[in-house]
Amino acid sequence: MTTTSEPQQLQLTAGDQMVRPSSSLGMLARPRGDTGWRSWLFTVDHKRIGILYGAAALIFLVVGGVEALLIRLQLAAPGGRVLSEDAYNQVFTMHGVTMVFLVIMPLAAAFSNFLLPLQIGARDVAFPRLNAFSFWCFLFGGIFLNTSWMLGGAPDGGWFGYAPNSGLVFSPSHGMDFYALGLQITGIASLVSAINLIVTVLNMRTKGMSLWRMPVLSWMLLIVQFLLLFAIPVITVALFLLMFDRLFGANFFNVAAGADPLLWQHLFWIFGHPEVYILILPAFGIMSEVIPTFSRKPLFGYPFMVFSGIAIGFMGWGVWAHHMFTSGVGPISVAAFSLSTMFIAVPTGVKILNWLATMWGGRLQFTTAMLFSIGAVAMFTIGGLSGVTHAIAPADTQQTDTFYIVAHFHYVIFGGSLLGMLSGFYFWWPKAFGYKLNERWGKASFWVLMLGFNLTFGPMHILGLQGMSRRIQSYSADAGFSFWNAMATVGAFVTAIGFLIFIMNIYRSRKAYRSGLLKPVGPDPWDARALEWMTASPVPEHNFDREIVVSRQDEFWHRKWEIKDDGKVVRRARAEDVAHDGSAKGIHLPSPSYWPIILALGLPLLAYGLIFNIWISIIGGLVVLGAIYGWVLESPDDPEAHDHEEHHSDAVSGNGSGPADVHLPAVADSGADPAAKAL
Amino acid sequence: MTETDTALADPAPEVAQEQAPQGHAEEAVAVQEVGGTTTGISHNKLMMWLFLGSECLLFGALISTYMFAKSRLPEGEIGPLDVFDIPFTSVSSFVLLMSSLTMVLALSAMNRGNERGFRIWITATSLLGGTFVAGQVYEFTVFYNHGLGYTTNIFGSAFYTLTGFHGVHVSIGIVMLMSLLMMNLRGSLGPDRAERVELIGLYWHFVDIVWILIFTIIYLFPQ
Numbered sequence: 001m002t003t004t005s006e007p008q009q010l011q012l013t014a015g016d017q018m019v020r021p022s023s024s025l026g027m028l029a030r031p032r033g034d035t036g037w038r039s040w041l042f043t044v045d046h047k048r049i050g051i052l053y054g055a056a057a058l059i060f061l062v063v064g065g066v067e068a069l070l071i072r073l074q075l076a077a078p079g080g081r082v083l084s085e086d087a088y089n090q091v092f093t094m095h096g097v098t099m100v101f102l103v104i105m106p107l108a109a110a111f112s113n114f115l116l117p118l119q120i121g122a123r124d125v126a127f128p129r130l131n132a133f134s135f136w137c138f139l140f141g142g143i144f145l146n147t148s149w150m151l152g153g154a155p156d157g158g159w160f161g162y163a164p165n166s167g168l169v170f171s172p173s174h175g176m177d178f179y180a181l182g183l184q185i186t187g188i189a190s191l192v193s194a195i196n197l198i199v200t201v202l203n204m205r206t207k208g209m210s211l212w213r214m215p216v217l218s219w220m221l222l223i224v225q226f227l228l229l230f231a232i233p234v235i236t237v238a239l240f241l242l243m244f245d246r247l248f249g250a251n252f253f254n255v256a257a258g259a260d261p262l263l264w265q266h267l268f269w270i271f272g273h274p275e276v277y278i279l280i281l282p283a284f285g286i287m288s289e290v291i292p293t294f295s296r297k298p299l300f301g302y303p304f305m306v307f308s309g310i311a312i313g314f315m316g317w318g319v320w321a322h323h324m325f326t327s328g329v330g331p332i333s334v335a336a337f338s339l340s341t342m343f344i345a346v347p348t349g350v351k352i353l354n355w356l357a358t359m360w361g362g363r364l365q366f367t368t369a370m371l372f373s374i375g376a377v378a379m380f381t382i383g384g385l386s387g388v389t390h391a392i393a394p395a396d397t398q399q400t401d402t403f404y405i406v407a408h409f410h411y412v413i414f415g416g417s418l419l420g421m422l423s424g425f426y427f428w429w430p431k432a433f434g435y436k437l438n439e440r441w442g443k444a445s446f447w448v449l450m451l452g453f454n455l456t457f458g459p460m461h462i463l464g465l466q467g468m469s470r471r472i473q474s475y476s477a478d479a480g481f482s483f484w485n486a487m488a489t490v491g492a493f494v495t496a497i498g499f500l501i502f503i504m505n506i507y508r509s510r511k512a513y514r515s516g517l518l519k520p521v522g523p524d525p526w527d528a529r530a531l532e533w534m535t536a537s538p539v540p541e542h543n544f545d546r547e548i549v550v551s552r553q554d555e556f557w558h559r560k561w562e563i564k565d566d567g568k569v570v571r572r573a574r575a576e577d578v579a580h581d582g583s584a585k586g587i588h589l590p591s592p593s594y595w596p597i598i599l600a601l602g603l604p605l606l607a608y609g610l611i612f613n614i615w616i617s618i619i620g621g622l623v624v625l626g627a628i629y630g631w632v633l634e635s636p637d638d639p640e641a642h643d644h645e646e647h648h649s650d651a652v653s654g655n656g657s658g659p660a661d662v663h664l665p666a667v668a669d670s671g672a673d674p675a676a677k678a679l
Numbered sequence: 680m681t682e683t684d685t686a687l688a689d690p691a692p693e694v695a696q697e698q699a700p701q702g703h704a705e706e707a708v709a710v711q712e713v714g715g716t717t718t719g720i721s722h723n724k725l726m727m728w729l730f731l732g733s734e735c736l737l738f739g740a741l742i743s744t745y746m747f748a749k750s751r752l753p754e755g756e757i758g759p760l761d762v763f764d765i766p767f768t769s770v771s772s773f774v775l776l777m778s779s780l781t782m783v784l785a786l787s788a789m790n791r792g793n794e795r796g797f798r799i800w801i802t803a804t805s806l807l808g809g810t811f812v813a814g815q816v817y818e819f820t821v822f823y824n825h826g827l828g829y830t831t832n833i834f835g836s837a838f839y840t841l842t843g844f845h846g847v848h849v850s851i852g853i854v855m856l857m858s859l860l861m862m863n864l865r866g867s868l869g870p871d872r873a874e875r876v877e878l879i880g881l882y883w884h885f886v887d888i889v890w891i892l893i894f895t896i897i898y899l900f901p902q
Contacts, residue, residue: 126722126726127722127726191733194729195726195729195730195733196726198725198729199722199725199726199729202717202718202725203716203717203718203720203722203725204716204717205717209717229729229732229733230732230733230736231736232733233733233734233736233737233740234736234737234740236737237737237740237741237744238740240840241744241840244836244840245836248829248830249829249830250829250830250836250840251748251830251832251833251835251836252744252748252833252836252837252840254833257753257832257833258751258752258753258832258833259748259751259833260747260751263744263747263748267740267744270740
């Protein structure tokens, strides 16, 4: 976008009212309003969608957490009687599915939706309505999966759903149908969101924001979207095959007809291993934002961080068979995948060393966000090291299917991803809501979580090496597993208390803020570095008042601070003076829409119909068709402007670096002379 | 408040305009906004390319599944050699490939502002695509009458799933082509929005290319 030659970019001059288009189809008034439940249900604002993702993920975290506690209660003592074998299968399957697909992935989506457009200086994502659709699709898919509890039993074949074990013969309940169809729906959400965000990052960076000036978080999220783009279709095929087998009697996994069980394993893990990096890379990005901020230093080795992220993205496609060392893939495959798995530890190690080097010599501030990030680095390192032991195939054949594996992936996913995300919560909470979470409660929750987490999963290393199998609902008293299992159960409840403190913190801080006890924060409470801090907190609907012109990495920081020739850093301007105050008026924004949520609502109906009664499918199909029809006929924005009408998407072809209808004011903020704006 | 800032030397802001850190100065040149977006490619076109990239993996997984399944078909069961009719499928493949040609002609006509030509060629593309799908339906019927049902054996399941997925893609393509035609007849699609035709064209060519792969791998090497 140039600042001079495109008059239509400046839709309205400052001082006008915020424009709200009036209707969509004529017969159906367009949703409007900035407050109330409608403003959330029909929103297309990337920040609100990000918050919705975060809230939904936290609710699913509670669901998955309760399932985890049930598992630990069952295993607390030998011969547990809390859950039957069948119920245990369902609970551990749903725990895994919930935590992977309904907690960590949407948490990453929350951060990418909220932060990506802000970090690249954009007004919104490229396709705002598709963005809303992604969220509702994920939410309804998640609810659909969880309704299986009440409709004949939850999935019971593990989150990996190995066929033929997940076929009709061994899993006759509807559970695995819910699994196949529910993950298909959340897969659509991820795929649409991935395409949307890649287009956003590639096409909507503000002036001067080259790829090599993007914050590391933006980079990691971009890499994750590419991983999703290519991994989701593979699991889609696997789930289709499973569904066709179960519902229509196909023979893909019918061993009696000659099928090979390895087919599922290959398809699943070709998706499943990139999925591991889909879970961890967003947390890596968050840590790369938090650690420099609280070390008062720039990130050490920015290009190394980015390149190692890219390397992980590529190499993540070449290690999947290390999940299958004991499945008989043959010695050459085992050797090759063993090597590639060891190699992928290198870029990961580079990242860890870079975080340490960032902290080295820094003036560390141990805020809650920083503590969580440091904790995540430490815990992920432990998990990474046990991961390297899996890469050694002979060792892995001993570890496979034992609690050692459970310990490993909880250290990386809980200790790495989830702690990283929690760090992000504390870090960006003021940006999203305008007030900080309580630091004392935050630190309490951190230490309780660390204690509980290590008490739960540390002993599982020992249990696993002693030979305790995972996915078995009971063990005998003379197996020697009793003590550490009891410890792990205690740890699980301590962890639960840690999360409870976190949720209490949200509740209390919010209450304090509402009653005026907690002061609203300024735009930049942490003296941070990336562009999202360069606007008011909470972020106004239009993000930035003016287009920002970027001339280097950490543009915002450099506008606040100046480095003298002797290395001294002196303040150039106050954050309040550099940051936009969000007062711009009359900025044209994409309008809310009914269709994303209606379209998403049709998909679970389609899925229920396939399981129970084809008539429900027909209703769902009609809802989907009607919603697509409405979507296409509804202009993404102003109904008067016919050039915004779009056939199958909601962006205008070719012009405007904003979303279809998002226009930045022509006044650019190059920050060339911040002192002029300072006092 | 001071800070030790070693990794990033901070030049005066005026100088910094052209100076990207860490030796990526050439990147500063790369960020030129051609055509309004950072890359110069429209949002919609980028979306279509990304979607097609994703589709590559979808068909890649389906074709791999087919190869895997076919190789494990037990002796004596009805297999590819028993049912394939290469001359017939060659003709329908030719029909589909010709539809790519008419698609190009439709786009070219639209770009030149020849809306009548566009309507003719887009109709031709839809008809050729429809002929292909009809041929597929006919082929499926013949195979079924030969005793190859969807659940008959592992080859049947894999064959119908792969070609069925492709057939659904062609059908969706036809719906989109017809939508373009309707939009043009209603007056909402003119040469100023030829890019939409181009986007649907990209999809259409992709589906054709996938068929070339399927025809070669599945039909021409049935062993």
